[in-house]
Amino acid sequence: MKLVLLGPPGAGKGSLAALLKKSLGLAHISTGDLLREEIKNHTALGQEAKSYIDQGGLVPDELVTRLVEHKLKTIQGGYLLDGFPRTERQAKDLDQILARLKQTLDSVIYLNATLSVIIDRLAGRRVCKSCGALFHIKNKPSQKEGICDLCQGQLYQRPDDNEATVKERMRVYLENTKPIIHYYEEQNRLMTVDADKDSEDVEKIILKSFDL
Numbered sequence: 001m002k003l004v005l006l007g008p009p010g011a012g013k014g015s016l017a018a019l020l021k022k023s024l025g026l027a028h029i030s031t032g033d034l035l036r037e038e039i040k041n042h043t044a045l046g047q048e049a050k051s052y053i054d055q056g057g058l059v060p061d062e063l064v065t066r067l068v069e070h071k072l073k074t075i076q077g078g079y080l081l082d083g084f085p086r087t088e089r090q091a092k093d094l095d096q097i098l099a100r101l102k103q104t105l106d107s108v109i110y111l112n113a114t115l116s117v118i119i120d121r122l123a124g125r126r127v128c129k130s131c132g133a134l135f136h137i138k139n140k141p142s143q144k145e146g147i148c149d150l151c152q153g154q155l156y157q158r159p160d161d162n163e164a165t166v167k168e169r170m171r172v173y174l175e176n177t178k179p180i181i182h183y184y185e186e187q188n189r190l191m192t193v194d195a196d197k198d199s200e201d202v203e204k205i206i207l208k209s210f211d212l
């Protein structure tokens with residue numbers, strides 16, 4: 001199965017991807033994670049991407065698309081794209097990449113979450129430095145404060161989760177990403193789910209819609 005997860009920052013794309021990855025046996029491709037990995041490894045691409053991410057803006061389409069195409073070529077079987085596409089250009093580029101790979105998307109899942117929920121989720125998010133597991137200080141606290149339950153790694157707050165950058169990420173989302181919902185609606189591939197619900201409930205709704 002080949003899926004895209006679409007939605008505003010903090011809608012729960014990463015959290016849902018972790019669940020669907022297990023239940024459907026899919027590879028999880030998060031462009032945010034791929035870019036943060038490039039930054040961590042001090043690559044030229046990472047250096048360039050950092051300036052955009054720190055400001056809450058979008059990394060240029062060509063850079064992200066190149067990264068995604070490279071990754072997709074290494075994957076056998078199904079996958080979940082999380083955070084890509086994010087612009088109409090990227091959506092069109094994805095269509096071309098899929099055509100080259102002779103693949104089609106099964107569904108584009110739009111996680112529709114309200115602003116107050118998003119703000120609360122991003123303000124309380126904590127991420128494991130070692131394994132990337134997601135926690136939340138209220139919704140999903142780790143057993144030991146600041147320590148990952150899965151690998152004992154250190155938890156940190158993403159630098160782009162501060163109030164000013166979140167505001168800019170939301171503005172950028174509304175301007176660039178929300179319009180592509182319509183692009184997939186026209187292709188009859190869009191599934192909209194209420195993402196204010198718990199991730200487990202959202203997952204159940206999605207699995208049921210696939211008759212699983």
Ligand code: AP5
Pocket residue numbers: 007008009010011012013014015016030031032033035052053054056057058059060061064082083084085086090121122124125126134135136137139140160169195196197198199200202
């Ligand atoms: P990226 O990392 O993709 O960030 P994002 O889209 O802003 O999404 P987030 O990771 O912030 O949120 P999420 O929806 O995954 O929520 P999560 O599950 O973590 O991108 C970062 C930056 O990289 C961008 O700003 C841009 O600069 C660049 N970039 C990335 N892709 C790009 C592209 N294609 N083109 C150009 N630039 C690109 O959940 C958040 C918190 O809420 C967690 O603490 C979690 O525990 C909690 N939570 C989640 N779901 C629930 C739930 N259902 N109930 C209760 N709590 C929940």
